[in-house]
Amino acid sequence: MYLASYIFDVPSTGYTRMVFVNIFTGCAAFLVVQILSQPELDLQHIGDALHWILLIIPHYAFTTGVRDIYGIYSTIKYCNITEGLIETKECKDIPGYYDIRSPGIGRNVIFSCCVGIILIFILLLIEYRVFEKIRYKIWKNRLPPPSLSEHLEDSDVLNEKQKIRSLTPGQINNSALVMRDATKYYKRFLAVNNLCLEVNKYECFGLLGVNGAGKTTTFKMLTGDVKISSGDAWINGLSLKSNMKDIYQLIGYCPQFDALLNELTCIETIVIFGLLRGMTLKESKYEAEKLSHEFDFHQHLHKKVKELSGGNKRKLSTSIALIGDPLVVYLDEPTTGMDPATKRYLWNALCKIRDSGKCIILTSHSMEECEALCTRLAIMVNGTFMCLGSTQHLKSKFSEGYTLIIKVKKNENFGELNHNELQPIEEFVRTNFSDAIVREKHQELITFYIPNKSQPWSKMFGIMEASKTLLNIEDYSLGQSSLEQVFLSFTKYQQDEQN
Numbered sequence: 001m002y003l004a005s006y007i008f009d010v011p012s013t014g015y016t017r018m019v020f021v022n023i024f025t026g027c028a029a030f031l032v033v034q035i036l037s038q039p040e041l042d043l044q045h046i047g048d049a050l051h052w053i054l055l056i057i058p059h060y061a062f063t064t065g066v067r068d069i070y071g072i073y074s075t076i077k078y079c080n081i082t083e084g085l086i087e088t089k090e091c092k093d094i095p096g097y098y099d100i101r102s103p104g105i106g107r108n109v110i111f112s113c114c115v116g117i118i119l120i121f122i123l124l125l126i127e128y129r130v131f132e133k134i135r136y137k138i139w140k141n142r143l144p145p146p147s148l149s150e151h152l153e154d155s156d157v158l159n160e161k162q163k164i165r166s167l168t169p170g171q172i173n174n175s176a177l178v179m180r181d182a183t184k185y186y187k188r189f190l191a192v193n194n195l196c197l198e199v200n201k202y203e204c205f206g207l208l209g210v211n212g213a214g215k216t217t218t219f220k221m222l223t224g225d226v227k228i229s230s231g232d233a234w235i236n237g238l239s240l241k242s243n244m245k246d247i248y249q250l251i252g253y254c255p256q257f258d259a260l261l262n263e264l265t266c267i268e269t270i271v272i273f274g275l276l277r278g279m280t281l282k283e284s285k286y287e288a289e290k291l292s293h294e295f296d297f298h299q300h301l302h303k304k305v306k307e308l309s310g311g312n313k314r315k316l317s318t319s320i321a322l323i324g325d326p327l328v329v330y331l332d333e334p335t336t337g338m339d340p341a342t343k344r345y346l347w348n349a350l351c352k353i354r355d356s357g358k359c360i361i362l363t364s365h366s367m368e369e370c371e372a373l374c375t376r377l378a379i380m381v382n383g384t385f386m387c388l389g390s391t392q393h394l395k396s397k398f399s400e401g402y403t404l405i406i407k408v409k410k411n412e413n414f415g416e417l418n419h420n421e422l423q424p425i426e427e428f429v430r431t432n433f434s435d436a437i438v439r440e441k442h443q444e445l446i447t448f449y450i451p452n453k454s455q456p457w458s459k460m461f462g463i464m465e466a467s468k469t470l471l472n473i474e475d476y477s478l479g480q481s482s483l484e485q486v487f488l489s490f491t492k493y494q495q496d497e498q499n
């Protein structure tokens with residue numbers, strides 16, 4: 001029933017599966033009543049029939065088997081004691097232990113073996129995603145089409161798409177990672193929409209996006225955790241669709257939530273992953289030492305995972321992704337829960353790893369992290385790239401203005417500046433930079449947002465320098481809007497899951 005509801009895509013929530021289960025139970029009850037109402041059937045037959053049916057349940061087959069073995073053993077013992085004294089029908093024809101006839105356990109053994117083989121077969125079908133393929137084939141024609149709005153996409157994203165679609169097999173072989181129109185549907189929900197991307201060695205590519213934008217799903221497709229619905233991706237020229245086994249040797253993955261075993265120590269964890277990657281015990285231990293120094297958790301190497309802090313667990317997860325020198329490393333929010341100092345330590349380590357020739361794909365909610373690590377990045381909204389390029393390129397292209405931060409000199413009594421003292425500065429900025437908005441006021445710091453980009457830098461700096469003394473300004477900074485502002489300008493397009 002579960003398989004049927006899985007293949008026919010009966011939703012697991014709401015009333016549909018309940019109706020499905022009720023119909024099934026109703027049909028089963030109808031059949032049972034029909035059988036029981038047959039006048040020629042007596043209870044002996046019903047018992048036999050139920051015994052046959054229930055033998056497919058391993059626990060039932062085992063327990064009744066043990067009971068029957070004991071039954072035969074008791075009969076043999078009884079017959080031996082009473083031999084020559086009492087003549088009973090049972091003693092004349094004692095079945096062997098493995099007899100098919102009751103109470104022999106032949107049937108139990110055959111049923112248990114067959115059920116085991118069938119379950120292994122079903123497991124293999126699930127492992128090789130046969131049901132998923134069948135379900136996808138059944139629903140293929142009913143899925144909503146992927147993006148029809150390419151004319152609305154950013155020019156960089158379109159250029160990347162055109163470049164990827166025209167790559168030759170030889171060019172694909174030379175790239176560390178290529179995604180061509182990678183699309184993922186969860187049932188009928190389009191989670192990732194026609195992604196095209198090429199990332200090379202010595203590059204760190206950042207995936208930015210609000211919760212639910214499709215970043216983790218993209219990783220799951222690339223790691224083979226979920227099947228790509230359409231499109232393809234290649235790692236070092238190997239297709240995700242046909243060479244997943246070989247690809248596992250080339251990739252490392254740090255998932256969003258630490259997939260660690262609490263009872264193992266850090267060194268045991270790394271050694272196990274090292275052995276799984278085909279390293280010798282000696283090499284795995286050396287790798288554990290090396291990575292723990294690189295990621296600064298050497299003092300915790302012999303602690304159990306459950307005793308580690310959240311930040312140290314992330315360090316361990318990140319280092320696991322690097323075991324066995326993979327070509328492509330996927331890091332899903334690696335620095336979540338780390339303090340600023342540890343974060344910077346990890347960033348330095350990742351920069352070194354990137355510069356050693358690895359290709360790193362990273363998701364993060366920290367713009368600072370993307371600016372520190374990524375050579376290129378994309379902002380994802382509703383499973384699509386909204387923009388793509390280096391941090392500076394995105395800031396130049398999409399930042400919609402400037403940020404002016406002014407630090408006012410404190411008054412003689414070193415008291416807090418009051419509203420009247422800041423008023424002239426606000427008026428001055430509003431007069432000289434049209435549409436300027438006060439974004440933040442904190443003690444002696446005022447932050448303005450200037451949306452109008454028409455004035456040249458030289459003129460703006462000239463105005464500020466000329467009035468510095470007059471307005472009692474201690475210091476000021478004038479710059480482009482941050483990556484965060486670019487990010488926020490895109491995230492308004494993200495639809496919630498209900499939509």
Ligand SMILES: Nc1ncnc2c1ncn2[C@@H]1O[C@H](COP(=O)(O)OP(=O)(O)OP(=O)(O)O)[C@@H](O)[C@H]1O
Nearest residue numbers: 186191209210211212213214215216217218256497
């Ligand atoms: N197994 C699943 N079945 C159905 N829908 C799913 C499944 N996994 C994810 N989704 C949906 O796909 C969309 C993308 O999810 P995903 O986890 O990729 O987002 P994300 O960008 O990684 O978010 P976050 O930043 O919170 O990790 C979401 O709307 C999510 O609800």
